[in-house]
Each structure stands twice: as C-alpha cells, then as structure tokens.
Amino acid sequence: MDEFDFIEKYLAPLAGSEGLGLKDDAALFSPTDGYDLVLTQDTLVEGVHFPGGHFGADTAERLLLTNLSDLAAKGAAPFGYLLSIAWPKHLTPKQVAKWMRGFSAGLQGVQELYGFSLFGGDSVRTSGPMMVTACLIGQVPTGKMVKRSGAMPGDDIWVTGHIGEGYLGLLAVQETDTLYEHGPSDDALRQWQEAYYSPEPRLSCRDFLLEYASACADISDGLLADVKHVADASHASAILNIMDIPISKAAQKWANNNGDLMGRLELARGGDDYELVFTSSASNRAALEALPVETIQLTRIGTITEGVGLTCIGLNGEKLNVDKLGYSHL
Amino acid sequence: MDEFDFIEKYLAPLAGSEGLGLKDDAALFSPTDGYDLVLTQDTLVEGVHFPGGHFGADTAERLLLTNLSDLAAKGAAPFGYLLSIAWPKHLTPKQVAKWMRGFSAGLQGVQELYGFSLFGGDSVRTSGPMMVTACLIGQVPTGKMVKRSGAMPGDDIWVTGHIGEGYLGLLAVQETDTLYEHGPSDDALRQWQEAYYSPEPRLSCRDFLLEYASACADISDGLLADVKHVADASHASAILNIMDIPISKAAQKWANNNGDLMGRLELARGGDDYELVFTSSASNRAALEALPVETIQLTRIGTITEGVGLTCIGLNGEKLNVDKLGYSHL
Numbered sequence: 001m002d003e004f005d006f007i008e009k010y011l012a013p014l015a016g017s018e019g020l021g022l023k024d025d026a027a028l029f030s031p032t033d034g035y036d037l038v039l040t041q042d043t044l045v046e047g048v049h050f051p052g053g054h055f056g057a058d059t060a061e062r063l064l065l066t067n068l069s070d071l072a073a074k075g076a077a078p079f080g081y082l083l084s085i086a087w088p089k090h091l092t093p094k095q096v097a098k099w100m101r102g103f104s105a106g107l108q109g110v111q112e113l114y115g116f117s118l119f120g121g122d123s124v125r126t127s128g129p130m131m132v133t134a135c136l137i138g139q140v141p142t143g144k145m146v147k148r149s150g151a152m153p154g155d156d157i158w159v160t161g162h163i164g165e166g167y168l169g170l171l172a173v174q175e176t177d178t179l180y181e182h183g184p185s186d187d188a189l190r191q192w193q194e195a196y197y198s199p200e201p202r203l204s205c206r207d208f209l210l211e212y213a214s215a216c217a218d219i220s221d222g223l224l225a226d227v228k229h230v231a232d233a234s235h236a237s238a239i240l241n242i243m244d245i246p247i248s249k250a251a252q253k254w255a256n257n258n259g260d261l262m263g264r265l266e267l268a269r270g271g272d273d274y275e276l277v278f279t280s281s282a283s284n285r286a287a288l289e290a291l292p293v294e295t296i297q298l299t300r301i302g303t304i305t306e307g308v309g310l311t312c313i314g315l316n317g318e319k320l321n322v323d324k325l326g327y328s329h330l
Numbered sequence: 331m332d333e334f335d336f337i338e339k340y341l342a343p344l345a346g347s348e349g350l351g352l353k354d355d356a357a358l359f360s361p362t363d364g365y366d367l368v369l370t371q372d373t374l375v376e377g378v379h380f381p382g383g384h385f386g387a388d389t390a391e392r393l394l395l396t397n398l399s400d401l402a403a404k405g406a407a408p409f410g411y412l413l414s415i416a417w418p419k420h421l422t423p424k425q426v427a428k429w430m431r432g433f434s435a436g437l438q439g440v441q442e443l444y445g446f447s448l449f450g451g452d453s454v455r456t457s458g459p460m461m462v463t464a465c466l467i468g469q470v471p472t473g474k475m476v477k478r479s480g481a482m483p484g485d486d487i488w489v490t491g492h493i494g495e496g497y498l499g500l501l502a503v504q505e506t507d508t509l510y511e512h513g514p515s516d517d518a519l520r521q522w523q524e525a526y527y528s529p530e531p532r533l534s535c536r537d538f539l540l541e542y543a544s545a546c547a548d549i550s551d552g553l554l555a556d557v558k559h560v561a562d563a564s565h566a567s568a569i570l571n572i573m574d575i576p577i578s579k580a581a582q583k584w585a586n587n588n589g590d591l592m593g594r595l596e597l598a599r600g601g602d603d604y605e606l607v608f609t610s611s612a613s614n615r616a617a618l619e620a621l622p623v624e625t626i627q628l629t630r631i632g633t634i635t636e637g638v639g640l641t642c643i644g645l646n647g648e649k650l651n652v653d654k655l656g657y658s659h660l
Contacts, residue, residue, distance in 0.1 A: 023563045024478045025400040025547060026370040026468075031361035040356040041412040041465060043452045070355040082371040084463045122373045128458010133414045135371060135465035138356075148354045217355060233353045 006096065007123060010104040011083075016117030018080055027082065027119035035139040040070035046088075046129035051173055055091075055099040055130055058197050060106030066220065067136040068114060068201035069274040073218040075146040075209040076138030078114055083107075083121035086131040114203060144210050146278070151215040151234035155279040157302035158288065160202050162248045163223050164255075167270025169196025182257040188250035199274035205296055209278060212288060216278035222271040224322065227302070228310040230279065237307035242268065243315055246299040261314055265322065279304055336426065337453060340434040341413075346447030348410055357412065357449035365469040370400040376418075376459035381503060385421075385429040385460055388527050390436030396550065397466040398444060398531035399604040403548040405476040405539040406468030408444055413437075413451035414463040444533060474540050476608070481545040481564035485609040487632035488618065490532050492578045493553050494585075497600025499526025512587040518580035529604035535626055539608060542618060546608035552601040554652065557632070558640040560609065567637035572598065573645055576629040591644055595652065609634055 012022045018029040031037060042063070046052055050059045064081070071078050085103075087096050111117055119137070169192035171179040184192075202218075209216055215234055217226045223245065231238040242264050247255060255263030280288060288298055302313075312320040342352045348359040361367060372393070376382055380389050394411070401408050415433075417426050441447055449467070499522035501509040514522075532548075539546055545564055547556045553575065561568040572594050577585060585593030610618060618628055642650040 020477065020479070023559075024404075026368045026404050026406070026475075028366055028368055028404075028470075028475050028477075030366050030472060033363075036358055036360050037367075038356045038358055039412055039449055039465075039467070041414055041451050041463075043414040043416060043454050043463065045416060045454050045456045047457060048455060074354075074356050074358075076356070082369060082465050084371055084373040086373060086375060086461060119369055121371050122463070124373050124375050124461075125378060126375045126458055126461060127377060128456055128461075131416060131454075131456060131458075131461055133371075133373065133452070133463040135369075135412050137369070140358075142360060145356075145358050147350065147358075149350070229353075 006100065010100045011118060014104060014107055014111060014118040016080060016119065019117065019119045022120060027080070029080070032139060034142055036142050036145055038071060038074045038076040038138040038140055038145060039135060040067055041133065041135040042067050042070070043131060043133040045131050052129070056102030057106030059132065060103045061110055061198055063132050063134050064107060064110040065199050065201050066274060067134050068203060069199065069218040069220070071136055071138040072202045072205060073146065073216045073276055074138065074140060075144065075206050075213070076140040077203065077206065078116040078136055078138045080116055080119040080137045082119050082135045084124070084133040086124045086126040088130055089125050089127050141210070146209050146213045146216045148215055148217050148230055149233035151230055151236050151279040151304045152281070153236055153304055153306045154282060155214055155304040156282055156285060156300050157227065157238060157240065157277065157279055157304060158298050159223065159246065159275055159277045159301050160205060160296050160298060161246070161275040162251065163219070163245050163273055163275060164247050164251045164267025164270055165192055165195035166199055166272030166274060167267055168192040168251060168254060169194070170272055182254070184250065184254065191248070191250060196272060199272070201274060202276045202296060205276060208288065208291060212280045212284040213278040214280055216276055219273035219275050219277055220271060223268040223273065223277060224310060224312070227277055230277065231304065231310060234304070237305045237309055237311065238302060239305060239311045239313060240302040241313045242320065244299065244301045246297065336430065340430045341448060344434060344437055344441060344448040346410060346449065349447065349449045352450060357410070359410070362469060364472055366472050366475055368401060368404045368406040368468040368470055368475055369465060370397055371463065371465040372397050372400070373461060373463040375461050382459070386432030387436030389462065390433045391440055391528055393462050393464050394437065394440040395529050395531050396604060397464050398533060399529065399548040399550070401466055401468040402532045402535060403476065403546045403606055404468065404470060405474065405536050405543070406470040407533070407536060408446040408466055408468045410446055410449040410467045412449050412465045414454070416454045416456040416461040418460050419455050419457050471540070476539050476543045476546045478545055478547050478560055479563035481560055481566050481609040481634045482611070483566055483634055483636045484612060485544055485634040486612055486615060486630050487557065487568060487570065487607065487609055487634060488628050489553065489576065489605055489607045489631050490535060490626050490628060491576070491605040492581065493549070493575050493603055493605060494577050494581045494597025494600055495522055495525035496529060496602030496604060497597055498522040498581060498584060499524070500602055512584070514580060514584065521578070521580060526602060529602070531604060532606045532626060535606060538618065538621060542610045542614040543608040544610055546606055549603035549605050549607055550601060553598040553603065553607060554640060554642070557607055560607065561634065561640060564634070567635045567639055567641070568632055569635060569641045569643060570632040571643045572650065574629065574631045576627065
C-alpha cells in the first residue's frame with residue numbers, strides 16, 4: 001500500500017467537498033459573507049504529547065479535540081482541517097494500515113460530533129517518533145473573535161468545568177506511584193484518564209463567550225500559566241483565589257491528601273485541562289450566573305487589575321509565592 | 331530560553347497583523363470579497379526531505395518554496411501561513427537559538443520575496459529528526475482555481491522551465507558517484523544544487539494559468555508521476571513525448587552520458603522539480619506561444635486523450651515501457 005492508496009482508503013472518505021477528494025495539491029473553499037476566519041495549528045509528538053505506541057483512535061481524537069479547544073476559546077465554530085501524519089519508519093505498510101483503521105475512525109468520530117471535515121494534508125515517514133499536526137479552520141461573525149488580549153481592569157475571571165482532571169489523568173496514564181498512594185477509586189481513575197485522552201472542547205460556550213467575554217484562553221499549559229498569558233497579553237494583572245478554583249470531588253480527595261492548598265496549586269499548574277478561562281466585566285456577573293447549569297458549570301475565580309503579573313491568594317487571603325506556573329514543552 | 335521567549339524573539343517579527351503577535355491561540359483574518367481560499371500543507375522530515383543537520387535557512391526556504399509551488403499550481407497568490415517546528419531534543423536551547431537565527435532569516439527572505447506573512451503555529455521537541463510543517467493560505471478569484479482534475483481530451487500538455495534540475499541537485503547533495511563520473515562542470519553542480527535547495531515557485535504564471543489552463547499540478551513526485559496524477563484526476567489519458575521534455579544544456583550533457591533517452595526518462599521520473607505541468611485547449615496554443623519569454627519558458631510536451639493511464643513516446647515515435655513513474659515517500 002503506497003501513500004496514494006492509503007490516502008484513498010482511509011482519509012478520502014473523511015474529506016469534505018473542499019478537500020477535492022484529497023486528489024489535488026490543495027483545498028478550496030469560499031468563505032461565508034459576514035464571517036472572519038480563525039486558524040490554529042498544533043503538533044503532537046509520540047512520547048511527549050501522547051504515550052508511545054498509541055497510534056490509534058485515542059491519538060486522532062486528542063489531536064482534533066485539543067485543536068478544537070483553541071477554536072472554542074476564540075468563540076469560533078470549526079468547519080475544516082488539514083492533517084499531516086508522520087509514521088515511524090519501523091512500521092510496515094501493513095502495520096500502518098492496521099493503525100490507520102483506528103486513527104481514521106477517531107478522526108471521523110470527532111468530525112461527526114462537531115460537524116466539520118478534512119480538507120487536505122500530507123503523509124510522511126520518519127525515523128523518529130510518530131508526529132501529527134492539524135491546522136484547524138473555524139469561523140466567527142466578523143469582528144467578534146474573542147482575543148487573549150482583551151481583559152480590562154475590574155473584569156472578573158471565570159473558568160469552565162473542573163480544573164486538574166487532565167493532569168490527574170496524565171499521572172494515571174504514566175502510572176505515577178504518588179497518584180495511587182491514597183487509593184483513588186476506579187471511577188476516579190477512569191474519569192481522569194478520560195479527561196486526559198478525550199478532553200471535551202468547550203464549543204458549547206460560543207454564544208455566551210461572544211456576548212460576554214472580554215478575553216479568553218483554553219487551558220493547555222496550566223490554569224496559572226494561561227491566566228498569566230491572558231493578563232500579559234492584555235497588559236494587566238490577575239488575582240486568583242486558589243480556594244475558589246473548581247475541582248471535582250475525586251480531585252478534592254486527592255488534593256486533601258496532598259495538603260489541600262498545595263494539592264490545589266499542583267492541579268492549577270498541571271495543564272491539559274482544555275477548559276476555558278475567560279474574563280468578563282463585573283456588570284455581566286448576574287447574566288453569567290443566570291446561564292442554565294446544563295450549558296456548562298461556570299466559576300468565578302479572580303479579578304483583573306492594573307499592573308503586571310499574577311497574584312495567587314490562599315486560604316486566609318494571604319498572597320502565595322508561586323514561582324513555577326506551568327509546563328512548557330521546549 | 332523557553333518556548334515563549336523563542337517565539338517572541340525569532341518568530342513574532344515575522345507575523346502579520348493576522349498573527350496577533352503570536353500571543354494568541356489562533357490567527358484571525360477577514361477574507362477578501364470576491365476571492366476563494368486555497369489551503370495546502372506539507373511536512374518536511376530531516377533525512378528524508380532535507381539532509382540531516384540542515385536546520386538553518388536552507389530548510390526554512392525549502393519548506394516555504396515547495397508549499398508555494400502548490401499554490402502556484404492552483405493559480406493562487408499566497409497571503410499567510412502557519413508553521414510547526416519540531417526541534418530534536420538533543421539540541422540545547424542555545425543550539426536551537428543559533429539555528430533559529432538562520433531559520434527565521436530564511437523564512438523572512440521568502441516572505442518578503444512573495445509578499446505574505448506568518449499567522450501562527452506550534453513549536454515542540456522530538457526525540458527523532460527535525461520535522462517542519464507549513465500550512466499555506468492563498469487566494470484566487472472566486473470560481474477560478476485551477477484544479478488537477480480539469481484536463482479534457484484534445485488538450486495540450488505544457489511544462490514550465492527545465493525538468494531534472496532538482497533531481498540532479500539531489501544527486502549532487504547526496505554526493506552520488508555516478509553523477510560525477512562524466513565530470514559535470516562546477517557551474518552545472520552549483521546550478522543543480524541551487525535548483526534543489528531553492529526551487530523557484532512559479533507564482534509568476536498565475537495570470538496565464540487562470541486564463542488558459544484547464545488543469546495544473548506542480549512537479550514534486552516527478553514529471554511522469556504528476557502528469558499521471560492530472561490524467562487520473564481528470565478521468566483521461568496522457569501521451570508524453572519524452573524527447574520534447576525541456577532540459578538544460580548541463581542536464582542534456584548528463585543525459586547524453588546516460589544513453590540520452592534513458593537519461594531523460596530518469597530526469598522525468600526524478601521529482602523535486604517544482605516546475606508546473608498544465609493542460610490547455612489546443613485553441614490556446616498560439617496565445618501561450620506568444621507569451622513574452624521573460625515570463626517563463628513554456629514547452630509543449632504532449633496531449634490529453636480519452637482513456638486511462640500514461641503513454642510515453644520515444645525518439646522514433648515508439649511507445650516506451652515505463653513502469654516506475656516516480657518516487658513516493660511512504
């Protein structure tokens with residue numbers, strides 16, 4: 001099976017009309033009047049961003065879901081993507097074909113769930129680990145994209161869902177001994193691993209983000225790091241109340257066993273949450289609190305002020321000395 | 331130097347306004363009324379698509395130029411790109427910073443030459459070889475993109491420039507003994523290596539392609555393979571006159587030393603040309619022949635007919651048995 005057979009069999013069925021059957025050098029589409037385009041590109045490396053040997057549906061899902069999370073943070077709706085896959089050379093064409101069944105099924109599942117299609121891409125071989133890159137294209141009403149840089153002093157800081165689930169999932173996937181010391185339940189382990197492998201991009205937040213958010217970021221590097229990114233980009237300062245950070249019951253148990261505040265800080269630094277952190281004028285507080293709970297859990301965790309940097313507040317209102325904010329891959 | 335410093339120092343200066351200073355999760359742009367968008371994505375792997383250890387300007391240029399060639403084949407004008415870089419883990423941050431100076435200068439040179447800018451991307455580390463992926467965005471007047479699939483029986487097949495220069499350049503770069511056997515001149519070696527490292531994307535062909543071409547492809551896999559791709563996509567057959575394929579004087583000398591016809595076939599299979607092969611109604615022949623020579627050398631090398639497959643014609647009109655058309659990476 002050469003490159004063309006492989007694309008024809010496993011990827012062409014995923015292509016939208018824009019992909020021209022993946023038989024052309026390029027994809028073609030006509031933008032919709034009244035919309036801006038939002039583009040985001042992420043690369044996952046085997047052994048860094050996903051565990052070694054996971055060439056199947058898990059990896060395909062994670063690639064698309066984490067990229068979709070970037071679009072969600074912008075208030076954008078996805079409509080297509082380009083995909084580059086680098087397969088390790090040591091895999092035979094037959095092995096690639098086997099893995100590709102799961103991989104393409106993973107892509108298809110996410111495409112169908114969020115309503116977008118494959119536009120094109122590339123397939124190569126590498127002597128190194130598997131690497132996959134997706135460039136996602138989304139659209140947002142003209143002039144409405146939520147930037148990282150729009151936070152204003154006085155704005156509230158909000159976060160969606162629970163923080164730390166993806167981080168605990170990573171510890172579980174890595175079989176980290178300290179995670180198991182206090183005996184997390186099987187349900188907790190499953191919940192965390194699922195959060196890590198299949199983060200849910202918060203695309204359902206689009207309407208209220210476009211209406212109320214002054215700035216937004218998805219939480220990939222860690223809550224503390226990503227709040228600081230928003231503050232820095234907005235030339236402002238952020239104050240975060242660590243005890244207000246929403247965590248699940250299972251994560252609360254884990255945090256309690258790790259000194260509560262210290263445990264919470266670890267979760268807030270952990271990354272891989274793919275929840276959204278956004279800022280909004282205090283005048284929108286009532287409107288955000290009135291949103292139906294089914295939409296998404298929203299929690300107010302801090303405030304934007306004049307100045308620079310991030311200040312973390314502990315249990316009794318004390319300022320915490322937090323020097324390492326999150327994880328950076330380079 | 332962490333990922334953010336590195337992006338700030340070397341990549342942010344290359345970003346257009348659409349890249350939001352590379353401080354956001356995504357790029358944002360408003361499409362121009364009256365234009366369709368064309369997207370293409372290619373990945374280069376160290377040791378496969380560029381020589382090992384070449385992390386500098388050469389590699390950056392090659393990445394953008396080969397992607398631009400895809401846009402050129404569509405009659406599209408580039409206006410932005412997203413870039414993912416995977417740096418080998420064994421490089422220290424200091425080494426990455428050193429390489430990055432040349433790499434970003436290479437990007438900048440190509441951007442300035444063809445008038446487009448960086449929109450965003452990703453930077454990761456890998457335990458394997460360096461890998462770079464670019465997703466280029468171009469635009470073309472609505473409904474005018476030249477597809478690979480538009481060739482019609484009776485159309486002429488045309489090619490730009492000279493074929494085989496990039497292939498001979500690759501042999502030179504690989505220090506292939508057989509290349510040196512018949513003593514090519516220093517000028518020839520330099521010319522071929524330049525063709526390999528810095529192929530010129532045929533963006534200057536845009537106007538006449540949009541006016542006259544029924545189908546087009548850039549020649550990356552090899553002239554024979556790419557003509558067959560056009561024929562297959564167009565549900566038609568192609569007849570190529572091997573002796574009409576334009577080659578440079580230096581390549582002609584090399585071909586003569588390799589049995590002329592056999593040498594020409596090798597050049598036509600070689601790949602890495604980044605010239606364009608296009609089809610056009612025979613009624614456009616006079617108009618294409620009348621184009622100013624300064625624009626680009628055009629040569630008519632065959633005909634599209636009913637049927638399937640590719641037929642190659644030799645010196646005395648005989649049909650050649652050509653089974654291996656080109657090079658595929660997978």
